[in-house]
Amino acid sequence: MKDLLLTQRLDKHAHLSKEKLVPYPPFPETIKIEVTGRCNFKCSYCAASNPLRPRGDMDKNFLYRILREAKSLGVREIGMFMLGESFLVKDLPEYIRYAKKEVGIDYVFITTNGSLCTPERLISVTNAGLDSLKFSINAGTRKRYKEMHGVDCFDKVISHIKWFHEYKKKHNIKTPKSYASSIFLDKYKEELENLRSMISPYVSEFYYVPLHIGRGEYTALGNPSRLNNMVPAIPCWPLFNAGKITWDGWLTACYYDGDRRFDIADLNKISLSEAWHHPKYVKLRKQHLSKDLKNSLCAKCAGY
Numbered sequence: 001m002k003d004l005l006l007t008q009r010l011d012k013h014a015h016l017s018k019e020k021l022v023p024y025p026p027f028p029e030t031i032k033i034e035v036t037g038r039c040n041f042k043c044s045y046c047a048a049s050n051p052l053r054p055r056g057d058m059d060k061n062f063l064y065r066i067l068r069e070a071k072s073l074g075v076r077e078i079g080m081f082m083l084g085e086s087f088l089v090k091d092l093p094e095y096i097r098y099a100k101k102e103v104g105i106d107y108v109f110i111t112t113n114g115s116l117c118t119p120e121r122l123i124s125v126t127n128a129g130l131d132s133l134k135f136s137i138n139a140g141t142r143k144r145y146k147e148m149h150g151v152d153c154f155d156k157v158i159s160h161i162k163w164f165h166e167y168k169k170k171h172n173i174k175t176p177k178s179y180a181s182s183i184f185l186d187k188y189k190e191e192l193e194n195l196r197s198m199i200s201p202y203v204s205e206f207y208y209v210p211l212h213i214g215r216g217e218y219t220a221l222g223n224p225s226r227l228n229n230m231v232p233a234i235p236c237w238p239l240f241n242a243g244k245i246t247w248d249g250w251l252t253a254c255y256y257d258g259d260r261r262f263d264i265a266d267l268n269k270i271s272l273s274e275a276w277h278h279p280k281y282v283k284l285r286k287q288h289l290s291k292d293l294k295n296s297l298c299a300k301c302a303g304y
Contacts, residue, residue, distance in 0.1 A: 006109075006132060006179045007207055007226060009077075014225035014237045021240055023285045024277050027073045031243035032255075033066060034058065034082035036089050041113050042150030043138070045183070045211060046083065053258055057089060058247045062268065066245060067103045069272045075243075077107040082244060082255060087116035093128040100129035107131045109176075113149070114157035122164050126176060134179040135161055135203070140188065140195030158199070165202035177204045184208035184227050222301055223255065234302055235288035243276065251275040253284055253297070261297055 004012070013030055020026070037055045039046075070078065078099055080086055089095070099105040109132035110125070117135075125133070137157060139145035145154040164178055180203045182192055192208070200206045208227040222233025231237055238244070244252050245267065246260075254262035265275035275281070287293055293302040 005205055006134060006177070007205055007229070010226050011229055013241055014231045016237050016241055021235060021289065023282045023289065025240045027075070027273060027276050028241045028243050029075060030077040030079070031070055031075055031245065032079040032082050033063065033245045034084055034247045035063065035080050035086050035092065035095060036084040037247040038088050039083065039085045040088060040115060040151070041085065043148060045148070053260065054248065056247055058249070060091065062249055063095060064098060066267065066272065067099050067105065071103050071105060073273055076105065077109065078105050079109050079111070081110050081112070082246070084247060085113055085116065086110050087112055087121055093124040096125055096128035096130050109134070111136050114160050115151065115153045117160040117164070119163055119167070122160070122167070126173060130176040132179065133176045134181060136181055137195065137199070138183040140182070140191035144188070144191070161199060161202050179203050180206045181209055183211045185211060234291055234293065235285070236298065239281070239285050239288060243272070251278070253281060
């Protein structure tokens with residue numbers, strides 16, 4: 001498992017076996033924990049920019065409790081991010097170190113916009129034991145990058161990716177592996193292919209993802225995973241195989257929830273295992289399995 005590339009991991013999680021497509025699936029081996037709901041970008045397509053979504057940082061004691069609880073449930077992989085930008089959290093290296101060395105999580109990974117990944121910060125997460133760092137770069141020109149993200153730091157992000165590659169090469173460092181992804185839109189195909197050619201020499205993989213339904217334009221319903229190996233939108237695989245915890249302690253059913261309608265259970269009050277089989281979650285899974293989503297939380301995302 002540890003040697004799998006990121007696309008192999010994505011495919012493994014998204015392509016579900018029949019045993020997991022049930023109302024009460026086993027607890028997943030991979031979860032995401034939003035160590036912060038804050039972000040320094042204002043992306044037009046991202047749910048994090050929704051003014052209805054609260055922002056803040058996860059309490060350290062709560063995080064450590066969830067990490068221990070997750071380990072006891074068989075969790076092997078933890079992403080320390082969701083919609084927020086994790087490098088805004090000064091204690092991020094400490095959190096990674098605790099998960100890896102105190103709790104014994106096999107694989108800790110992060111997706112970042114890359115703007116805050118200075119050499120100092122990159123060295124600190126490397127020394128803490130981070131296994132995977134993916135840079136999300138969703139435009140291939142400076143102009144469109146600024147239009148999409150609300151900030152002008154395209155060159156800075158590219159320089160951070162290149163620096164990290166050279167640093168690891170110089171010191172013969174194998175982990176964290178570096179990756180990059182970009183939202184794919186056909187009308188920007190040439191631009192994005194140029195971006196891929198520019199970045200690919202400096203990362204283990206570069207791959208595309210479809211733009212999911214959100215606050216603006218969308219090209220794919222549901223969460224079909226990566227572009228070159230998509231899965232059916234219904235039933236939506238994360239409901240059955242991907243735990244997601246917001247910065248303020250809620251198990252949520254949807255990564256793209258802008259107004260918190262998909263909050264399932266408050267983990268400050270109940271256990272992680274209880275929340276995974278909460279009646280609200282079970283009901284939503286049943287609606288997906290029956291493909292009766294017209295009056296469900298997922299109606300808009302399913303195309304109704």
